[in-house]
Amino acid sequence: MQASDILAKLVGFDSVVGTPNAEIVAWIGAYLKSFGATVDILAGPEGDRSNLFATIGPRDIRGYVLSGHMDVVPANETGWASNPFVLRADGDRLYGRGTSDMKGFLAASLAAVPMLAASPLMRPIHLAFSYDEEAGCRGVPHLIARLPELCEAPLGVIVGEPSNMRAILAHKGKSAARLTLKGRSGHSSRPDLGLNAIHAAAEVLQAAVSAAHSLAQGPFETEFEPPYSSISVGTIYGGQALNIIPDLCTLEVEARAISGADPAALLLPVHEAAVALERRGFQVQWEELSSYPALSLPRTAHLAGLLAELTGIEPLAAVSYGTEAGLYQRAGLEAIICGPGDIARAHKPNEFILTHELDACQAMIEALGRRCLS
Template sequence: MQAIEILERLVGFPSVVGTPNGEIVAWIRHYLKSHGIAATELPGPEGDRSNLFATIGPVEVPGYILSGHMDVVPAAEAGWSSDPFRLRAEADRLFGRGSTDMKGFLAAVLAAVPALAATRLRRPIHLAFSYDEEAGCHGVPHMIARLPELCARPLGAIIGEPSNMRAIRAHKGKAAARLTVKGRSGHSSRPDQGLNAIHAMTGVLACANVEAARLTHGPFEDVFEPPYSSLQVGTLKGGQAVNIIPDTCEAEFEARAISGVDPAVLLAPLQAAAEALPQLGFEVEWRELSAYPALSLAADAPLARLLGELTGIEPLAAVSYGTEAGLFQRAGIDAIICGPGDIGRAHKPDEFILASELLACQAMVEALARRCTA
């Protein structure tokens, strides 16, 4: 099958983040099996979605991981010119949810499978396809934990997020959390008989504002824009009417951290402020939504040099968005980002990828296979 045909099949599976993904997993497994490649399905703790791992070549020898996620963001936003889960072609453009982020990479890799299977690889190429990346990289940690039983320690992992086929060496880490404060409702004329949850939340919001300002003073890492860690309040909900004491208030916080900084630690002052509220009679729930570490690969790392040679382009130092790459690096596996498409097209109506970008990615994968024969 050609990459476009495979992409058409993959886009046709509405594998929206947080939903069962059995259909797309089964199709990929069947496709790999048709080329003599056994894939291991790795169910997550949710019970209705799985990671998928396969090896082409000698499993006992260190090789390279090609990593991508099978889930996509929802496509309910207005502005789509056609069914987002039916691939539509206009000249070189291929429209569909996930075409760029990141089923295009999966399609290019799978299109290269026949060539990889026919090559006498001395070093293996592993396919590591994850679930629920769009929820904050929830699926891939379970697969990474299983790697020691699945293969020899890999030499590196290539994460195929859209990068215009230019390798990327670094990104910030991220942590997000939701705080729910519960007080006691009542008529606004008798504030003495209620507990105003919005008022209680303002202390945590003030803490967030102070911490966000503090982070602008460093530490710094010049490869990023901005060159410092950041923190923000992303959502705020509460109240029913102006004359009702609000009994519930909910806020979501996000921190993005430069290399060497744990993003979860950046949220710790906010959590501490929240945990002081029960002393005033409020109930609080602090729930972690997502967390993944930063990626930082040295410019002279063998994996960076390899990707520069495979793509013919010097790797980019850093990007603002996050990926699963930092999780591989934290597990002791060098990681780098390189995939087809442009991140600027992702998470939008009429998301698209170019057919030429699919072919360029497939060529890169096949070039990697040739390196693995030496």
């Protein structure tokens, strides 16, 4: 099968983040087994979704991991010109949800499998496909924890997020949380008898804004745009009617950290402002939504040089969006980002990938396979 044919099959699975993924996992697993790959389906604690890990070549020798996620963001936006879960070709463009982010990489990897399987690999190529990456990299930690029993310590991990086939050495870390404040409702004519949760949330919001302004003063890491850590409140909602004291208010906040900062620690001023409200009678619930560390790979790293040779393009220093690569690095593995497509096309109507991008990615993976012949 050509990469575009495989992509059509993968896009046809509406593997939206946070939903069961047995169908796409089963199809990929069967495809890989048909070429003699060793395949492990690794059920997550949710019980209805799984990671997939497969090996082509010997598992008792150190090799390379091709890492990608099988889930996609929902496709509920207006503006789609066709069914987002049916691949549509228009010239060199292939439209559909997940084409760039990141089923294109999965398709190119799977299209390279026949060549890899027919080669006498001295070093293995592993495929590590995860679930719920779009919910804050929730699936891959369970896969990473299983790696010691699945293979020898990998020489490196290539995370195929869309990067225009240019390797990326670093990205920011992220921590996100949902804060729910519960006060006491009542008639708005007697605010003294209630606890206004929206008013209380304004104090937490101010703490977030102040922390964001402080972070913008540095420290700086010039490879990033912006070159500093940041805090942002993305949603806030609460209340029932104008004349009812709102007893509930919820806001969601995230921190994105340069490589020298702990993203969870950046949210501490916001958390402390929320906890202080308990002394005034509010109930406070703080729920972590996602957390992953920054990635920082030196230009002198083996994987950086390898990807420069495989792609013919010098690596890019950094991007501000996050990936699973930071989690692999935290586990002690060299990790780098390199994949087909463009992140600017992701998470929007009429997402697409170019056929020559798929071809370039497949060629890169097959070149990696030839490196593993000796």
